[in-house]
Amino acid sequence: MAEYFHGVSTRQVDTSVSTPVTADSGIAFVVGAAPAHTVGGSVNDPIMCQSYAEAVAAMGYSDNWGNYPICEAIYAQFKLYGVSPVVFVNILDPAKHKKSVSEQNYTVTDGKVLLPLEALKDTVKVTGYTAGEDFDLFYEGENLILEVLDGGSIPAETGELTITFDEVDPSKVTEKDIIGGFEVSTKKYSGLELIDKVFPKYGIVCDMILAPGWSHKSTVAAAMRAKAETINGVFHGAKALIDIDTTEVTHYADAPTWKKTQNINDKAEILCWPLFGLGDYVFHASVHTAARMTATDSDNGGCPAESPSNKSLQIDRACLADGTTVLLDLNQANYLNSNGIVTALNFIGGYVLWGNETACFPADTDVKNYFIPVSRMFGWVANSLVLSYWSKLDKKMTRRLIDSIVNSVNIWLNGLVNEEKLLGGRVEFLEEENSETALMAGKAVFHIYMTPPSPMKECEFVLEYDADYVSSALAA
Incomplete structure (x- = not known):
């Protein structure tokens, strides 16, 4: 028997047109060595940071970028x-990645001994004395500081202490460490393979992959490209930012040959030359390129519709x-x-990033592959669709469901057109x-037609002398 009811009732149904979720844009995934031992940081674990202070707290910091890129x-x-x-x-x-430092004498100055930043605090041993009672240890600046404690047994007049310790050795890091993989014995992933763990952990999609100091290695570049092509099996359009080795390529004309030799010719790669400098600092060009891309995306509401080319760089020189x-x-x-290499140009208005093409150019002249913003837009739209309509999977495939997807996607694409992020789009x-x-079999195919705007990389003004102005200006 049906339930008896007398009165007014209401109920809600799902909105037929859903609001799309836009994918993240300009989020860098950076793999390399950091002085994380100084802050008790983790190894082979993706850590998302929102600020400089947060990054330093998680990774540690040193100006020795050769050791800690x-x-x-x-x-x-x-x-x-x-x-x-x-x-x-x-x-x-x-x-x-460590080594033992043999026992030796260290000078005590103002009650302190300066040990290298690489020293592992828990391994420090001072002959004849006890940590926590006679001395304390802490990292500061570019050193591990051993501080003599008041009330301890180290005499105030002591000029030297005999110390031994282990230290991290960044020189033992190899290409295999950067590339990473899956360790069967520990069931853990490492290196570049960890990009697939970012979305499950943080719910964000990284679309730029960096390995400063390592990306010029052909094996690392190939691994970066492979991970950029497909993340989590469903996210596409990421870019691997790769540096040309400036110890090998010291003249711009030699860069295309190096590119061919290293087999860097894919739409998922952005190739950069040379290095960039600011004051006493020297950066890999890929690092500035990634940051410039993120800043440009941010200026466009988190959308990669505009090229980072001809946008200001925070540098004062390019160098080897x-x-x-x-x-x-x-x-x-x-x-x-023209050879698919991004660089820096100091021409009008200071240094700017210069180059609109991915590394597939000039071999691949498909506009959706070789123009950086166009290629990224295809990935961004694709990833946004995955995020937006994942919840529709396994629902009853009815005409209403299909129409709701078509309608909501068209509304979203129309919005992108109105914002001039697309010239046109429909599904x-x-x-x-x-x-x-x-x-x-439960498979539905939705065909999206879209045209992101190309960057205006050439602007031509035609000047012509018009004699008619002479008579009109000088006639009596």
Whole structure:
């Protein structure tokens, strides 16, 4: 018997047009060594940071970027460009990348001994004395500080202490550590493989992959490209930002040959040359390029519709690894661009990033592949669709469901057109792409037509002398 009811009731149904969820844009995934041992940080664990202070607390910090290239990215992303979030993976493992320092005497100055930053605090031993009773240890600046404690048994007049310790050894980091993989014995992932753990952990999609100091290695670049092509099996359009080795390529004209030799020719790669400098700091170009891309995306409401090219860089020079300044003129910079290489140009208005093309250019002339903003827009739209309509999976495939998806996607695309992030866009449910057998098997295909705006990389003004103005201006 039906339940008896007398009165007024209400109920709610799902909205037929859903609001799309837009994918993240300009989020860097940075793999490398960091002095995480100084802050008790983790190894091979993706850590999302929203600020400089947060990054330093999680990764540690040192100006020795040769040993700790993650610190280079921390400085550029947060201090120079003020962009966030960034996901870091420290691969420097104190249990693996370390060495023992033989016993030796160290000078005590003002009650302190300066040990190297690489020293592992828990391994420090002072002959004849006890940690916590006679001395304390803490990291500060570029050193591990041993401080003599008042009331301890170390005499105030002591000039030297005999000390031994273990220290991390960044020189033992290899390409395999950066590339990473899956360790069967521990069931843990490492290195670049951890990009697939970012979305499950934080719910964000990284779309830029960096390995400063390592990306010029062909094996690392290939691994970066592979991870950029597909993340979590469903997210696409990420870019691997790769540096040309400036110890090998010291002249701009040699860069295309290096590119061919290293087999860097994919739409998922953005290739950069040379290094960038600011004051006493020298950066890999990929680090500034990534930060500039994020800043440009942010200026466009978190959308990659605009090219980062011809946007200001926080640098005062381009240079080589040996410190030699590289000053490119427009023709030289354009030559690099014509070979799918991004660089820096100091022409009008200070240094700017210069180049609209991914590394697939000029071999691949499909506009959706070689133009950086167009290629990124295809990935961004695709990822937004995955995020928006994942909840529709396994619902009853009815005409109402199909129409609701078509309508909501078209409304969203129209909004992007109105915001000038697309020149045009629409979605259609085509009969020829949705056979009866496919529909019976639960597969629906939605065909999206879209045209992101290309960057105006050439602007030509035609000047002509018009004699008619002479008579009109000078006639009596």
